[in-house]
Amino acid sequence: MRDAIKQSFRNNLWKENQVTRQILGICSILAVTNLMANTLVMGLGLMFVISCSSLTISLLRNYIPHRVRMIVQTFIIASYVIVVDIFIQANYPELSRALGPYVGLIITNCIIMGRAEAFAQKNTPFISLLDGLFAGLGYTIVLMVIAFVRELLGFGTLFGRNVNFIGLETWTIMVMPPAAFFIIGVMIWAAASMTMTRDKKAQSAPPALRPSEVKQASATSATAQ
Amino acid sequence: MREGYFYTIGFTFVSSVILTTILAVTNAVYMPRINQNEEIAFKGAILYVLDMHPTTKSEVVSMFAESIQQFQLAGIDVYARRDENLVIHSYALPLQGSGLWGMMEGYVGVSADSQTLLGIEFTKHNETPGLGGRIDERIYKEQFRGVPLGNLPIVHTEDLNAITGATSTSNAVLRIVNDTMNKVLPKLEVHHERRD
Amino acid sequence: MDGGPAISPIILLFAAIFTSNMVLANFLGMCSFISVSSEYKTASGLGKAVSLVMIVTTVINWLVYRFIVVPLGLDYLRYIIFIVVIAATVQIIEMAMDRYLPDLYMKLGIFLPLITVNCSILGISLFMIIRDYSLVQSLFFGLGSGLGWWLAISALAAIREKIAKNKLPLGLEGPAITFIITGIIALAFIGFSGIFIIQ
Numbered sequence: 354m355r356d357a358i359k360q361s362f363r364n365n366l367w368k369e370n371q372v373t374r375q376i377l378g379i380c381s382i383l384a385v386t387n388l389m390a391n392t393l394v395m396g397l398g399l400m401f402v403i404s405c406s407s408l409t410i411s412l413l414r415n416y417i418p419h420r421v422r423m424i425v426q427t428f429i430i431a432s433y434v435i436v437v438d439i440f441i442q443a444n445y446p447e448l449s450r451a452l453g454p455y456v457g458l459i460i461t462n463c464i465i466m467g468r469a470e471a472f473a474q475k476n477t478p479f480i481s482l483l484d485g486l487f488a489g490l491g492y493t494i495v496l497m498v499i500a501f502v503r504e505l506l507g508f509g510t511l512f513g514r515n516v517n518f519i520g521l522e523t524w525t526i527m528v529m530p531p532a533a534f535f536i537i538g539v540m541i542w543a544a545a546s547m548t549m550t551r552d553k554k555a556q557s558a559p560p561a562l563r564p565s566e567v568k569q570a571s572a573t574s575a576t577a578q
Numbered sequence: 579m580r581e582g583y584f585y586t587i588g589f590t591f592v593s594s595v596i597l598t599t600i601l602a603v604t605n606a607v608y609m610p611r612i613n614q615n616e617e618i619a620f621k622g623a624i625l626y627v628l629d630m631h632p633t634t635k636s637e638v639v640s641m642f643a644e645s646i647q648q649f650q651l652a653g654i655d656v657y658a659r660r661d662e663n664l665v666i667h668s669y670a671l672p673l674q675g676s677g678l679w680g681m682m683e684g685y686v687g688v689s690a691d692s693q694t695l696l697g698i699e700f701t702k703h704n705e706t707p708g709l710g711g712r713i714d715e716r717i718y719k720e721q722f723r724g725v726p727l728g729n730l731p732i733v734h735t736e737d738l739n740a741i742t743g744a745t746s747t748s749n750a751v752l753r754i755v756n757d758t759m760n761k762v763l764p765k766l767e768v769h770h771e772r773r774d
Numbered sequence: 775m776d777g778g779p780a781i782s783p784i785i786l787l788f789a790a791i792f793t794s795n796m797v798l799a800n801f802l803g804m805c806s807f808i809s810v811s812s813e814y815k816t817a818s819g820l821g822k823a824v825s826l827v828m829i830v831t832t833v834i835n836w837l838v839y840r841f842i843v844v845p846l847g848l849d850y851l852r853y854i855i856f857i858v859v860i861a862a863t864v865q866i867i868e869m870a871m872d873r874y875l876p877d878l879y880m881k882l883g884i885f886l887p888l889i890t891v892n893c894s895i896l897g898i899s900l901f902m903i904i905r906d907y908s909l910v911q912s913l914f915f916g917l918g919s920g921l922g923w924w925l926a927i928s929a930l931a932a933i934r935e936k937i938a939k940n941k942l943p944l945g946l947e948g949p950a951i952t953f954i955i956t957g958i959i960a961l962a963f964i965g966f967s968g969i970f971i972i973q
Contacts, residue, residue: 383801387708418586431854443608446615454900461893528743531960538953546945605850680905
């Protein structure tokens, strides 16, 4: 059990990190990564949703009919997202105003569905909960790093506090969308090359889906429906 | 059994009913609080643009009740602030217009003689978080305090900076403020002189 | 809808394609954008399918929201309702296409299941609701966003095909260079901003 937890921790945070390794779930949250505070809230929201939905799906794993599996999972995920949305609206109205529709978009974050499909529906509740939590944590850490770079260089602030003591010119491009792509690209590059150098196997980076695989994937999901 | 037709339908039905109930309850429990937040946000915005700074939620409510008076001027809601001697100190006017992406709504405070802008605040907008959304930040809003209204339109200057990376939103804010000023200020001046 | 933003639908259309591209400026629909962009033909097919689904779902979601969700006070359930509408629409488009347009189905059919989980589709519906767009504005916004997504993924796929045979530094192949290319495309698209003065 302890080994399983340890392994899950290591895999989700580094070896199979959802963002840098599996290139998943970048969608919605990347948009708010030019401020650390917004990123943190979204990350925490995602961690809550992913752990709770993994737990729920794992608890129900023997009861969910295979045919409607996807839609039931989406329902569960969407319900938790709505809870988060209502909670933020009720307790942090300013944040809710600032984040707008981005909270709702957590629903379509591929990681949540990915962990449900790949892990929660095959494992016991406790370990699924932890797996979800670690996947969310690994994700949040990566995004916080991106937000750190963007906010620091773009605004000269961290969490809204001015740290630009020597009055350097701020870098407008960092607050604009392209910077997020550049930073994430460089992070994936660094993660990939570190692993490769260490392994000395010099394998190429995990290839993106080829068209044939897309056909296969869509065929599987089509039969699943 | 797990793949049976009735089981599938039954399961989907029961689970949707349960989830919907949970959500309906959550919504009902938090609704009063969300509505209250909205009211506080609205009153807080009025006070903020009139350069009053309550520190707690209850202070927002009491301060608003004490010194703010609402009246209609040519079909728009105007909020007047009276000081201790019941002399009108300033007015808050509603702002409304299209931002970069959608409607923006908020308030603008002007001094009683219509010569100085006291502050602006947006209560509703859809600008991008971290870019145009920064119109909610103090550092941006505070710039508007004390801007003279003598020669409109207001334009970006050394002391009134646009938001980095969000020029369109910043321009939209100035446009909305200028439009409101052009439309309402003349009427407000007439009203102010004719008041009891 | 009265009280909505007075933004011309045509401007909205072009803004959605160029200045506020769904993927390049809003990061919506990234997953399939990165993973299905190694081949131009496939990418372009997915782009067309996304555009089609986007237009249809924006209109249906707008009507559902305006005439069912709002009157019944189900605002808090809107995420679930939109997702169900999107899933059902995709399924119906798939069946209808299979039946009446078999040629098109052969080309686009395989992409349709992938689209249900594409963030950009839900994103458009949420954006149009929160921004109070009218039906016409929503239609043009949906159309523009779809076309913009198609344009972006086609551009990326075309570049990736060109560089596929080049030798890259260790670890930069695949996703890393794809993101950097996307960043450069996004940078280029910023050049469009300012040519459409909103209002």
